[in-house]
Amino acid sequence: MSDTWPISPTIEILDKLARYGLKQNLPKAFRLWIILDYLYGDHHLDLEALFSFNQWLEQFFPGFEQVHKTDAIHRIKNHHPHCRCQRSIQDWLDDYFQPEALSQWKQHFLQRYPGFTPEQLDNLLNHKPLFAVSRKSLWNDFERLCDQGYLRNSTAHRNNRNERYYQKINPPPFIDPPAEVGVSALGNLVINDLADFLQDFGEKIRGEQRFFLDLEYIIHHRLSPHIEQLRQSLKVAWSQDLIPPITLEYFSASNFEDHESSAKYYTYPVCLYYSQRVPYLFAFGQNPQPGRWNWYDFRLDRIKALTPITWQSPDLRQALTVFTHPGQPLNELEKQLYLLTEPDKRAQKYQAYCSELTPDIIHSLKAEAWGFDFFRPKQTMLLRFNQYFHARYILGTERDELFRRLSVEEVERILRRESLIDPRYQRLLSKLSTNSVYCRVDYREGDYNVIMRLRAWGANVEVLFPMSLRQEMQQESQKIAALYS
Structure with a gap:
């Protein structure tokens, strides 16, 4: 058996095979696990590098010719007392776990899915034979494993026709999820004071989780x-x-x-x-x-x-x-x-x-400049904030250190200097007001994350310098206004 192949179907492994829907798909996930274990584990079947679905069926089921070669599901019951199609999930679990370990496995499942009662779980585990499904369902299982990256499928020309074949991954895929990461280790991943929340509230308090991270993750x-x-x-x-x-x-x-x-x-x-x-x-x-x-x-x-x-x-x-x-x-x-x-x-x-x-x-x-793309050129930006917006969302936050405040006189000197090169800055001088807050910030030129943040702040912020960025924001605003006009 491969060193990377797990020796037992843990709840975490089955949940992964069920695409994190184990509560609704326990039989399906367990069937996928058995197929994989008989390909990569100690029970591996004697199959060629490229094998067909029928070749797998023939080795996995003793009654292949009589029953499993067709969709004769009505003939499966008791057709062969030692055929694997006769075994329930409970029968398979008995092979993988000693009684004490199996009891822990069931307890873990019930803790993870509190809507289940012990009686309901036992009924599910003993309800019917796991592989008493149609040939089409088993074929779909193989295609699912290909989609999840545990097998490869290909078409080969044999016996004067194109046939569907499967191939094991070499080296075997690593299916076992990583060990549970401790709170201190999670804190190492966070590069701000949010790590303190993980340290204080990463564990349950009197049986209740009191802190949650809602991270948007858009990869399908x-x-x-x-x-x-x-x-x-x-x-x-x-x-x-x-x-x-x-x-x-x-x-x-x-x-x-x-x-x-x-x-x-x-x-x-x-x-x-x-x-x-x-x-x-x-x-x-x-x-x-x-x-x-x-x-x-x-x-x-x-x-x-x-x-x-x-x-x-x-x-x-x-x-x-x-x-x-x-x-x-x-x-x-x-x-x-x-x-x-x-x-x-x-x-x-x-x-x-x-x-x-x-x-x-x-x-x-x-840390040198505002933006995600740290490899982009560093540029200086001058901003005018609505004073109430600045007080609520900038002042007293870490952004306050990033956005260095300037007096109206300092901004005026900068704009007058720049107007010697570009006269368009001259028109901005008349807009200066003591009722606004002015800030200077170093940013990464061309960083889309900076542009997105400026868009999100909308009319609460105005780019004064550089003119190229001001024009970009102006054109973007005009396009948006045209959409809603």
Whole structure:
């Protein structure tokens, strides 16, 4: 049996197979578990690398020819006393658990789903044979396992016709959910004072959970198997003494009109970051910015494939030979790469540079300016706030440190200076008022998260500088006004 394959069907594993709907789908989830266990576990069947549905049926059921080759469900009952189709969930559980462990399994189920009574659970476990289902239902089980990433399906041309075949994943998929994360460990994931709430209220108080996190997560559940594969690949890579570079097949939001078009990038993974409804992979290397070897945040659900490679990879060396001057300020690595011509030296320089990159560097860069894309150029913004809005949503919060207040006189001096270059700033001078609050903030130019926040604040905030951002907000406001006119 694989070291990564679990030895028993825990509630957590079954819930995962049921796509977190175990309460309604216990028989289905348990049937999926048995199929997987007889493919990957100690009970594995003697099947070829590619096997058909009929080949699996023939090995799994002794009465294949007489009963299971067709949908003769009415003939299944007592057709063969030792056929696996005669066994209830309770019978299967008895194989996997000793009496005390089985009692704990049932208690765990009842605690997780308090709507069940012990009698109802026992009735469900003994209600009918687990595999007394139609051939179509079993076939759907196999297709479900393919959708969830535990099997592959393919079509092969045999016996003068195309036939559907299945293939086991090698190495076997890791189905067991991770061990329960303690409150202190969860606190390590939070980079603000919210960690204190986890520490104080992470555990139940007198049997009641009193603190909840409502995090919006918009990745569709159909992608769950793929996202899990990405997570496991990254976990394996980060567990190595020498973290390898990776290749990513990725489609960028900038090419949203063609969701099938993707590009391949060579990069070095540093950490995962959840923000604004989805997780991102922060990595350093090639990215959708043409000609750049720089930081980038790859949205996880847009990564079509992730493959670890070696630092000696010829493909990586080839990618480094096509590095070109991007026509904009270079980062430290790009300056060094630009001076080197030999592929081996460029690869050595890239490896040495990446070996020093850590998540702490990302945290530090993010703290320098407002925005999520810390790798974008830093720019200064001047804002005018409605004084009541500022008092309610900025003053006394962490934003108060980010948005440094300026006097009307300071803003006037800045705008007069800028008007020497761009006369449009002159018109803003007449709008200055002591009834408003003015702030200066460093932000990441072109960061969409900054734009979204300014949109959310609406008429409570006005961009005074830079003019390019002011015009962008003005055009956006005009489009919105046109929609509702």
